[in-house]
Amino acid sequence: MSESALFDVPVLTGVLRPPAPWVLRRAEGAELAAYRRLRRDAFVTEQHLFSGTDADDVDDDPRTVVLVAVAPDGAVLGGVRLAPLTEPDIGWWAGSRLVVDGAVRGAAGLGAQLVDEACRVAEAAGVLRFDATVQQRYAPMFARLGWTDAGATEVGGAPHRRMRWPIDRVAALVERTKAPLAELLDPFGAAWGTAPGASLGGAGFVGDDGAPVPGSDLVAACDAILPAMVQRDPEWAGWCGVLVNVNDLSAMGADPVGLLDAVAGPDLGTVRRVVRGLRSAAEAWGVPLLGGHTQLGVPAALAVTALGRTGAPVPGGGGRRHDELTLTVDTTGGWRPGSSGTQWDSTSSRSGEELRAMARLVRDAAPRAAKDVSMAGIVGTAGMLAEASGCGAEIDVAAVPRPADAATGDWLTCFPGFGMLTADAPGASRMASPLTDSAAIGRLSAAPGVRLTWPDGETTTALPGPVTGLGHA
Incomplete structure (x- = not known):
């Protein structure tokens, strides 16, 4: 399949007309056929980008998603398709064949709405790279929508721009979970190992999963489980309390030797289920539960501390x-x-x-x-x-x-x-x-x-x- 068959974008501008109502949805049956007729009219008849047909292998790929804008009377006013570019799908998709009926071009930004919806669908599908190749004169519209320009190319003899939708899923996760750590932990010693009282991790172990205990072969680790998870699924929370701590010790090459837990809950039943999960996991990994703290009549919570041994922590x-x-x-x-x-x-x-x-x-x-x-x-x-x-x-x-x-x-x-x-x-x-x-x-x-x-x-x-x-x- 040629690159030109994947990435073209048709004319999206025209005479401004009053906004037309529509809904955006995935195409099925007759709507899919109508979308393909719009494409043929735009790409073959009007723009002469293709000879005879603009259909390609992407149309036959069952993974392809087609989004259409449908008027109240059922007429398809425009559409766009998006699909994985690899087999198997590794999260790299492209949008293509964006088309708007000539009768409503420019109406309330229909083309832009289709592009935005395609971005939303791609991200919801777990895509981490989403590309499109657009005619050079329409690149500014994509730029206004937040797309970045990845360079020039040519399709059907016409100048095009390779555009990319910036997906920040990983950065957003890190911002929520890890980015605040340096500021939060600064009171323990900004110089990490040289400031008076600095103790977190110790020399050579900044930000590790566990902490070597000075003067011993012990490694200590501690993790808390999200309160919402403890409340929603107490036994699984107990299991995970052991799992994440054993993982922390394992990452440092330490053999687990014991666990301590602090568990709280609104009632006896909740706490009992958490403890049941803790016991099942402790037995599965062969780690004794040495003791801990239990509290009733309070919001659900769980924290587990683990101790392990290694003479050579990784x-x-x-x-x-x-x-x-x-x-x-x-x-x-x-x-x-x-x-x-x-x-x-x-x-x-x-x-x-x-x-x-x-x-x-x-x-x-x-x-x-x-x-x-x-x-x-x-x-x-x-x-x-x-x-x-x-x-x-x-x-x-x-x-x-x-x-x-x-x-x-x-x-x-x-x-x-x-x-x-x-x-x-x-x-x-x-x-x-x-x-x-x-x-x-x-x-x-x-x-x-x-x-x-x-x-x-x-x-x-x-x-x-x-x-x-x-x-x-």
């Missing part, structure tokens, strides 16, 4: 420029009910033996650097590992292992259950396991932030700079 900031980034992740399971797109449950169906084997992977591999994938998702976690290593990161989107039924945008920003990012010399990863998918997905680089690379060689910026502001370990 730092999150031990990577070096040009090191290979490896993702080791359990892609079995599925979205947790009620948390589709944000929480992947790969652990509750695993045996205790399997869970404990995965928890030992970093310990046995001893990479230069490791972090478990948690709230910031795969991309945000890569950004934190890179930042602590004094580097940036580049991720090859097509190389990322993922489940077949998870959209790329969701997968790169979700909590995947068990997922570890490690950095080591190129080709030196030892993280392979029959229980997980493990693949080199990129490298550490000189420029701060995280960039995504795509099959056509293009690069998009997922994170423009440091994630936490905590700096080099």
